[in-house]
Amino acid sequence: MQTLPRHFFVTGTDTGVGKTTVSVRLMQAFAAQGLKVIGMKPVASGCEWLDGQWQNEDVRQLIAASNVVAPPEWINPYCFEPPIAPHIAAAEAGVDIQLEVIEAAYRQLATMADVVVVEGAGGLLVPLNSTQTIADLIQALALPALLVVGMRLGCINHALLTAEVLAQRNIEGCGWVANSIDPQMSRPDENLQTLIACLQQPPVLTLPYQAARTP
Numbered sequence: 001m002q003t004l005p006r007h008f009f010v011t012g013t014d015t016g017v018g019k020t021t022v023s024v025r026l027m028q029a030f031a032a033q034g035l036k037v038i039g040m041k042p043v044a045s046g047c048e049w050l051d052g053q054w055q056n057e058d059v060r061q062l063i064a065a066s067n068v069v070a071p072p073e074w075i076n077p078y079c080f081e082p083p084i085a086p087h088i089a090a091a092e093a094g095v096d097i098q099l100e101v102i103e104a105a106y107r108q109l110a111t112m113a114d115v116v117v118v119e120g121a122g123g124l125l126v127p128l129n130s131t132q133t134i135a136d137l138i139q140a141l142a143l144p145a146l147l148v149v150g151m152r153l154g155c156i157n158h159a160l161l162t163a164e165v166l167a168q169r170n171i172e173g174c175g176w177v178a179n180s181i182d183p184q185m186s187r188p189d190e191n192l193q194t195l196i197a198c199l200q201q202p203p204v205l206t207l208p209y210q211a212a213r214t215p
């Protein structure tokens, strides 16, 4: 916690590894310190029609963990109905996801809060349009990246691939989180130690598996 910067981007080893869960947890911790906190989900895919409007579960959770109220179009500039890769959802909707639009929204949020937590979509190289990815978005926002590692078989490779791309692009890392998403994972401690050795740092946060969180 104390090692984290005030504004940062939460990426992950994959979709479904706990980016929202970790973002919410960190936002709650910052809010408990008396800081003004807001969450942002620039691109969401997977929305439901509820209470007369399209709603995304990640956006709902991030808003619930925020203690600053902001226009929905700043918190979530792009939202698509099907829970699929964002560039495909955008193309189907006839929308061109523009990093400039997201950047302008982020700049507004950054003036309103002490802490802005920006959650990606899927992993680091998920495309947003025909030429740009989540990694390009992180660079456009000039934010440090927090890597959520969903602790399951395969995560070592995914974590190291992600760390390598972050380094290649000179994206500043602000640590990683070990999120235990698989209670059946074999050799969890050995996997954790391998990640610590390969990423050359301990996790800033280790989240145990919470049975109540599974859908």
Ligand SMILES: Nc1ncnc2c1ncn2[C@@H]1O[C@H](COP(=O)(O)OP(=O)(O)OP(=O)(O)O)[C@@H](O)[C@H]1O
Residues within 6 Å of the ligand: 012, 014, 015, 016, 017, 018, 019, 020, 021, 022, 058, 120, 121, 122, 179, 180, 181, 207, 208, 209, 210, 211, 213, 214, 215
């Ligand atoms: N530590 C945990 N223990 C138990 N369940 C967890 C844990 N972390 C996440 N989950 C569950 O795993 C699922 C995926 O988590 P989450 O939505 O946070 O992932 P994500 O990386 O944000 O996914 P997306 O790519 O869709 O944004 C959710 O049902 C969540 O409640």
Ligand SMILES: C[C@H](N)[C@H](N)CCCCCC(=O)O
Residues within 6 Å of the ligand: 015, 016, 044, 045, 046, 082, 083, 084, 085, 086, 121, 122, 123, 126
């Ligand atoms: C719908 C899902 N929950 C995420 N929001 C989007 C995940 C995109 C993953 C694309 C991919 O890596 O193949």
Ligand SMILES: [Mg+2]
Residues within 6 Å of the ligand: 019, 020, 021, 058, 119
């Ligand atoms: Mg999420």
